[in-house]
Amino acid sequence: MATVLIVDDAKFMRMTLANMLKNTDHVVVGEAENGREAVELFDQLHPDIVTMDITMPEMNGLDATKQILKRHPKAKIIVCSAMSVQKTVMEAIEAGAKDFIVKPFDESRVVEAISRVLS
Template sequence: MKRLLVVDDAMFMRRLIGGVARDAGWEVVGEAADGAEAVSLYLELRPDLVTMDLVMPIMGGLDALRSIRELDPEAKVVVITAVDQKQSVLDAIRLGAIDFVVKPFDRDRVTGLLRKFAGSAP
């Protein structure tokens, strides 16, 4: 079973993404409410995939993505962002994000992403 770390400052979004992931056959191994916690949990858990909100307190998603990719250049991170954050998505892709999902997201889009990456995670 593939392992997922869900990062979002909104508990509702963490639960929503986690539920979609479990329905798609993933194990949610951790949840983080900010980027600093995400980096720490990534080091501890080494998940197969991270879903990362971009706008969060303490440390934003771009900084967390940068830190995770510096620690593990093979880390797979999908960013979750609002419709009006096009530049942030481009920055995230430049920093190594493998894909993105726009909020409010379509459940089928997230399920498709998880299924796609279930086959590519080691």
């Protein structure tokens, strides 16, 4: 069983991801609506995996990913974004993301990405 932190500024997207994970062995332990919150919650919760949106207020997902990985080098982060342009995907991977999921979410792709990153 893996613990998951969902980070997205849109409540609907957090709900969508949480609902997809309800049918798996994974447990959502926290939700953040911006990058700053994500960093704070990661420090408190130490989840097994993070789903991270890119475009958010206060701190974007790429900066949050870098901060979390600076403090916790073994953190596993999957970036989720509607921006699937090559440059964005490369920036996410360079920041340390283990995978990239394009919105709108495909449930099987989400579950598969989480399983792959955890193994």
